Amino acid sequence: MSTKEEVLAKLKKSIEELDEDMATEGAKEAVELGIDPITAISDGLGAGMQTQSDLFDEGEVFVPQLVVAADIFEQAIGIITADLSEEAKNASSLGKVLICTVDSDIHDIGKNIVKTMLAASGFEVFDLGRDVSSAEVVEKAKEYDVDIIAGAALMTTTMPAQREIIELLKEDGIRDQFKCMFGGAPVSPEWIKEIGADAYAENAAEAVEQAKKLMAM
Amino acid sequence: MPQIFFKEQGQHVEVAAGTTILQAARNAGIIVESPCDGVGTCGKCKVLLEDAPAGSYKVEEAHYQMPPELAEQGYVLACHTKVLGDITVVAENTAKQNKSLKILSEGESFSYEIDPYFHKEYADGKTKVYAGDKLVGEEDGDTRDKFYGLAIDIGTTTLVTALIDMNTGEELGSMSALNPQSLHAQDVITRIHMASKPEGLALLYGAIRDEFNNTIHALCKKLNVDSKNIYEVIYSGNTTMIHLATNVNPHSLGQFPYTAAIKGGNTIPADDLDISPFGDIYLPPIISAYVGPDITSGVLAAQLEKKKGTTLFIDIGTNGEMILAQDGRLAGTSTAAGPAFEGMNITCGMRAGDGALELYQIQDDGSVKTHTIGDTAAKGICGSGLLDIIGELVRVGVIGKTGRLVKPARGKYPEPLKANMKEKDGKPVFYVADDVYITQSDVRQVQLAKGAIRAGVDMLMMALDVDEQDVDCVEIAGSFGYHLRESSLIDQGMLPEAFRGKVRFVGNTSKSGAKAFLLNKGTRTYMENLVKDIKDVELSQDPKFQDVFVKAMGF
Numbered sequence: 001m002s003t004k005e006e007v008l009a010k011l012k013k014s015i016e017e018l019d020e021d022m023a024t025e026g027a028k029e030a031v032e033l034g035i036d037p038i039t040a041i042s043d044g045l046g047a048g049m050q051t052q053s054d055l056f057d058e059g060e061v062f063v064p065q066l067v068v069a070a071d072i073f074e075q076a077i078g079i080i081t082a083d084l085s086e087e088a089k090n091a092s093s094l095g096k097v098l099i100c101t102v103d104s105d106i107h108d109i110g111k112n113i114v115k116t117m118l119a120a121s122g123f124e125v126f127d128l129g130r131d132v133s134s135a136e137v138v139e140k141a142k143e144y145d146v147d148i149i150a151g152a153a154l155m156t157t158t159m160p161a162q163r164e165i166i167e168l169l170k171e172d173g174i175r176d177q178f179k180c181m182f183g184g185a186p187v188s189p190e191w192i193k194e195i196g197a198d199a200y201a202e203n204a205a206e207a208v209e210q211a212k213k214l215m216a217m
Numbered sequence: 218m219p220q221i222f223f224k225e226q227g228q229h230v231e232v233a234a235g236t237t238i239l240q241a242a243r244n245a246g247i248i249v250e251s252p253c254d255g256v257g258t259c260g261k262c263k264v265l266l267e268d269a270p271a272g273s274y275k276v277e278e279a280h281y282q283m284p285p286e287l288a289e290q291g292y293v294l295a296c297h298t299k300v301l302g303d304i305t306v307v308a309e310n311t312a313k314q315n316k317s318l319k320i321l322s323e324g325e326s327f328s329y330e331i332d333p334y335f336h337k338e339y340a341d342g343k344t345k346v347y348a349g350d351k352l353v354g355e356e357d358g359d360t361r362d363k364f365y366g367l368a369i370d371i372g373t374t375t376l377v378t379a380l381i382d383m384n385t386g387e388e389l390g391s392m393s394a395l396n397p398q399s400l401h402a403q404d405v406i407t408r409i410h411m412a413s414k415p416e417g418l419a420l421l422y423g424a425i426r427d428e429f430n431n432t433i434h435a436l437c438k439k440l441n442v443d444s445k446n447i448y449e450v451i452y453s454g455n456t457t458m459i460h461l462a463t464n465v466n467p468h469s470l471g472q473f474p475y476t477a478a479i480k481g482g483n484t485i486p487a488d489d490l491d492i493s494p495f496g497d498i499y500l501p502p503i504i505s506a507y508v509g510p511d512i513t514s515g516v517l518a519a520q521l522e523k524k525k526g527t528t529l530f531i532d533i534g535t536n537g538e539m540i541l542a543q544d545g546r547l548a549g550t551s552t553a554a555g556p557a558f559e560g561m562n563i564t565c566g567m568r569a570g571d572g573a574l575e576l577y578q579i580q581d582d583g584s585v586k587t588h589t590i591g592d593t594a595a596k597g598i599c600g601s602g603l604l605d606i607i608g609e610l611v612r613v614g615v616i617g618k619t620g621r622l623v624k625p626a627r628g629k630y631p632e633p634l635k636a637n638m639k640e641k642d643g644k645p646v647f648y649v650a651d652d653v654y655i656t657q658s659d660v661r662q663v664q665l666a667k668g669a670i671r672a673g674v675d676m677l678m679m680a681l682d683v684d685e686q687d688v689d690c691v692e693i694a695g696s697f698g699y700h701l702r703e704s705s706l707i708d709q710g711m712l713p714e715a716f717r718g719k720v721r722f723v724g725n726t727s728k729s730g731a732k733a734f735l736l737n738k739g740t741r742t743y744m745e746n747l748v749k750d751i752k753d754v755e756l757s758q759d760p761k762f763q764d765v766f767v768k769a770m771g772f
């Protein structure tokens with residue numbers, strides 16, 4: 001039987017080498033050994049995601065590798081946290097993030113990568129999917145009592161929905177209860193400033209960094 | 218009020234303080250290229266301020282960073298510079314530079330009977346003009362020999378107008394021009410966004426209407442035809458272009474579930490065009506929001522539904538429209554490739570004009586053969602050059618399987634090429650000519666674009682249950698496709714290996730199909746019915762898309 005260190009190393013390596021079978025095996029071993037899920041994520045799978053994300057930054061890997069890594073990550077997490085209660089899942093999370101692709105937009109590949117990277121870094125993420133109306137975003141943000149609202153827009157025609165979310169929060173008088181972080185290819189730091197949001201991130205790794213900064217504020 | 222002097226155009230314009238230079242130019246009808254519609258991301262609206270005193274203008278922060286050497290010379294972004302006092306602005310005269318643009322005006326077609334929708338009858342010194350069965354007007358004398366029509370291909374970037382004799386079917390001449398809307402907003406979505414507001418629609422509609430009329434006058438003068446003897450015009454273009462050319466708000470095209478406000482397959486009055494007062498415009502049927510009348514024309518010109526076996530018809534461009542036909546069954550989709558093929562989002566990208574690198578081949582000894590449009594020194598890379606370059610670099614290993622630029626120390630590619638791999642701002646770049654290079658992010662843009670096209674092809678084949686091997690013929694339409702070689706499409710994986718030897722370039726079938734619509738009225742009802750049977754393959758709703766797309770991005 002493998003040791004805890006060996007299992008964590010295996011989980012990390014499975015993501016680095018995009019090896020689905022290795023990840024499943026590692027995840028099952030982690031459960032058998034009773035490794036704390038938080039540790040399995042942060043020192044195992046999450047560490048592997050970090051490697052992929054660094055390689056992405058360096059231009060070594062691209063979207064396909066991140067998508068596959070994210071898939072493997074999500075599957076392994078499913079195994080590791082299968083028997084966990086909701087409370088246990090939420091314990092020691094860095095913060096709660098609500099994420100979605102905005103109203104009238106169906107592009108969700110990038111958003112899904114961001115979601116997984118946030119989860120891999122210890123955030124508790126609520127994913128509303130795509131083409132989510134601004135009203136629903138605000139409602140669910142209240143319901144789940146999240147810290148950060150994150151929204152992706154991939155088209156110039158759907159970017160205004162990000163502004164709409166901010167406006168709705170203001171109308172409800174709850175703008176200061178949430179931090180708003182937006183992204184997507186056509187979104188820019190200037191746009192974020194213009195609509196009065198709190199953070200912008202160009203890619204998934206940066207999104208994690210920004211989310212951590214927002215939690216520290 | 219501050220006064221701006223636009224030097225190149227020799228025009229003085231008064232504006233309210235705080236107006237941007239771009240807005241001022243637009244108000245005065247001066248064209249400053251602004252592909253991102255003033256968002257501040259494209260950097261193409263650069264103008265030079267001549268000896269502008271401090272305080273006479275204010276530059277606002279924009280996403281695009283002006284290179285320091287240009288800022289020093291006095292260049293600013295027209296869209297992000299507000300006028301506060303009198304200044305002189307040097308804005309390139311776009312009329313001059315667009316002359317060299319390469320536009321394809323010919324397309325394959327089929328034979329059909331000359332039987333136009335309009336016809337003329339002469340009796341008792343008068344000529345009666347009929348649209349279908351309906352008498353629409355009367356002309357003095359016998360005018361039966363003066364009977365013309367126009368077939369217009371409304372491309373997102375270029376317009377091609379052909380003047381056709383409706384008695385003989387002969388094309389008397391044709392003329393190409395830049396679609397003036399592209400100067401205000403480059404891509405389709407930016408145009409939809411702009412035209413969703415009344416003032417934006419007015420600007421874009423006005424620009425294209427004026428260009429149509431200019432072209433009509435110029436063509437008629439050249440061919441010695443009276444524009445009053447033009448009776449019908451066919452508008453063939455993508456769905457958005459047809460909305461904008463007919464003054465229809467395109468808002469619904471830019472929002473999920475992406476629907477068109479008009480259906481096509483009808484005629485509308487041609488009141489805004491300088492043609493016969495009885496004239497009309499025919500709009501070919503629209504297949505879907507992103508598969509438009511230009512493709513309907515293409516299906517008609519290529520006679521896709523009549524072909525035996527399996528044919529794939531693709532217009533490689535920003536929206537990557539494609540139709541797969543198997544023994545009369547048709548399915549279509551569009552794949553959102555993005556503007557990389559038009560040289561946008563590419564560091565050294567440019568349109569297919571003078572100085573654009575359009576051919577790039579690496580010989581066995583590692584030496585490189587290139588060709589630029591206009592045989593001048595290379596200034597940039599156009600879409601076909603880009604695909605050529607990427608295809609070749611993948612083939613010899615300068616670009617790896619995941620799309621990374623391979624460092625010379627680690628690469629196994631020919632020695633002479635290693636010297637071309639340099640660093641710029643700490644990042645690897647590969648030089649393809651003296652001042653022209655490819656960056657890592659350029660390769661990424663191509664991966665997204667070609668991945669999208671390939672994913673569309675694969676999804677269409679799945680929808681009709683067709684194997685790669687079963688495809689008998691691949692027809693590449695559109696002017697961009699015409700400048701391509703089969704190998705540069707297959708080497709980098711935009712099309713499957715099994716298609717090698719089967720690719721044909723059919724040219725501007727949007728125009729040749731439009732001509733058929735003009736000259737044979739039977740094609741209209743025929744296509745209006747056929748379009749209903751084209752299976753619309755909706756990629757955004759298919760869970761398989763992501764996997765297929767992700768696979769297709771590699772090399």
Ligand code: B12
Nearest residue numbers: 107108109110152155156183184185203406553555665757
């Ligand atoms: C894949 C794709 C699609 C897929 C979407 C599949 C899916 N489930 O997402 C499909 C084919 C369905 C699609 C459809 C359409 N698309 Co599309 N699509 C693309 C494409 C090729 C790639 C987008 C992508 O996935 N990139 C990869 C991901 C990983 O990058 P990303 O999303 O930018 O994410 C990164 C960052 O932005 C950031 N990030 C992302 N989200 C978030 C969120 C937060 C909170 C933060 C902080 C950061 C962040 O981190 C991510 C990872 O690094 C682009 C073109 C291109 N070359 O980019 C067009 C593009 C986005 N599409 C476009 C359009 C217009 C459409 C259509 C509406 C029309 C069309 N045919 O062109 C149709 C819709 C019609 C229909 N059939 O439904 C346009 C938008 C143009 C514009 N000016 O706005 C583009 C640019 C192409 C074009 N035509 O010019 N598309």
Ligand code: FES
Nearest residue numbers: 255257260262296
């Ligand atoms: S930067 Fe694009 S129009 Fe000014």
